Amino acid sequence: MKITRGQMTALCAIALLSPALRLYPSFSAGTAGRAAWLSALLALPLLTVYAFFLCRLPCGLCELAEQGLGRRVGRAVELLLGLWLILEAGFTLRTGAERMILALFPSARPGLFVVCMGFLGLIAALGSLRSLLRLARMVLPLVLLCLAPVLLFALRGIDWGELWPLAPGDLPGAVRGMYPVVDVLSFGLYLPWLLLPRGLPPGNRLRDWLLWLGGMSLLLLDLCVSVLGRFGPELTARLSLPFFTLVRNLVFFRTLERLEALVVALWIFPDFLMTSALLYGAQRCLRRSLGLGESLSLPKRTDWTGGRWLIPVCSLAAVGLGLILGPDQTSLETWSQRIIPVCNLAVAFGLVPIIYIVGIRRKKQRVP
């Protein structure tokens, strides 16, 4: 199963478009005000250091946990990672449904969207990871091609007075506004180490990651500038999905308008790829944790041997979580602003470094 770094970075780029708009830029605008656009740039040094650290990992996180922490603790860590990915998958399903409801179908209920996307994710997770990666590689240019004119047109109508001038007093707010940027991008950075036994495929990994980080930061910066420049920080902070509100207000050449349905529909790809990757990662962690083995060969979708029955179980669990998480707007905001980001940052900057440091101390890391 040949997987390239380009395919993996494409998957991380497109899958992260789904959570990227959940908190950003409305949260950053609420904390940083006019300086919210700086947050994407300020987060770069920290994320660069994190990318550098991840590139030093000799193998995937599950393998590293088993080798570094011992079989018993390692399997417990794998179980923890598997459960975390199921929770994230359920939350992705729920927020994807919420996006459809807020932007297109205000009278709909989330259940249908959650079940449909969960089913699509299950079909993909039952197949090979390579198919998913190839799809990401194919879809990324399409999504970027559609996004580019939207973001360019959005830049045309902005009021630069909403972004400039900045004072030194704006810096603390901008630093606090890094929270969603670091949350989203750090997840993208460590995701390959959960999906593959060796993490990001070997080669010039650091260069690829830095290019990826630069591209994603530019995308987030453009998005933030477009939204802030049009709505101002105060109104942006009040909008649930400011980017889609922006798209709804765009008029192309004074004739073409109301393209938000197309753009929201485009976000089905990030939702689908994110959910599928998470389900794939979750079943992989759980299979290793339960000692059910891991088959790297191309399986049949109806093959339930080697613990593959865990895939529909993970999918069902994610759909179940998607149906019960955030039953109302306040609860969904709590999950979105606190629980999920805190869990993710704890894994990214707590669990992953601990696995590495303890593993180094025990000098047990081996490349499988």
Place this chain on the structure above:
Amino acid sequence: MKPYLSLLLALTSLALCGCGGLQGEAYEVEQLRVLQVIGLDQAPGGIRLSLAAAPEADPSGEALCLTADGPDIPRALSRVREQSTEEELFCGHLKQLVVGESLARQGVEPVLSYVARSADLRLDMPLFLLKDGQAADLMAADYGAKGVTDLLEAAQTRLERRRGAPVFTVRDLYRSLIRSGSGAVWALELQEAAEADGEKPLLTAAPVGLALFRDQRLIGFADMDQSLGLCLLMGRVGIWQLSVRDRFGREAVLELQEGETALEPEFDRDGVFRSLKVSARVRASVAECPVGADPRSPAYARELTELLESEVSRRIGAALALMVQEQTDPVGLGSRLERLAPGKITGDFPLPEDLSLSVSVQGRLENSSDIGEAGL
């Protein structure tokens, strides 16, 4: 297996986009009645919502206008939908929002937040306020062959004839109200049309100045002179005609093309904000010159320039006085001053009543569009 899976995937995707009608939101274009204007008023126990379509959208040529009351906007909207039995009302292309004066005096926050949350309405929709009346009256009035949509579009076009001219949208007002608690939109008034003939006078809606808001509520109106001053302070002037009288009492019409203002706050020794200097730069052309006057003569041009400066200065002064009197900041003066003197002034303040104000204007007259004496 593969065809089976493909079929399942296709069916599932159809459910996601709603094309199959699983969401109950798919309609043929012929079934849709495209609405263009939404009006909101205060009603006993809630909101009165009116929706209007363009006359050309109806085969009979009559402008459709539906009105219903409800305890809140969504329920009023669903009652309006119930009135339309034959066609599905499509609100995705609503172009203007009109709010009645009584509702604006009660508070516009629910209206603005509804637009911001709505999947149909747009924040960039121009917002007008109907002075001394109900939006429902404006929308149901007889405009002859035209509908309220044509009328409002004409008013909007007049206001935005030039890029940079202010047509205040829902977004402008909401952003301004969140930021400083103050804001402004254009106020319209129902008037008899000049070209009215026959027994029944035709009506029109004309801009009569800016409606001023403070703490989410309408607090008063600026007349057209004060509105020009406010637009100049905002830096969004567009084309504006000024009538001046020369030293012989003859009337000349100047067309204001551009204008910008610079602020200079001054503080006393204790750091208290004491005075504000406003310097304006305006550019205008001569739209109409009195008989016997030559706008190309340097002396007459200088006289007109001085008159222009004096008129603009008077309007800016009137606007500032109104802001102090009403304790409102619809032009974002506070934010501008905060940027000029960070730490000394906070952006959400009203102008102090004892503030000393001085206005200086530098005018430039150019590109006379009048042929003048020599052309006769």
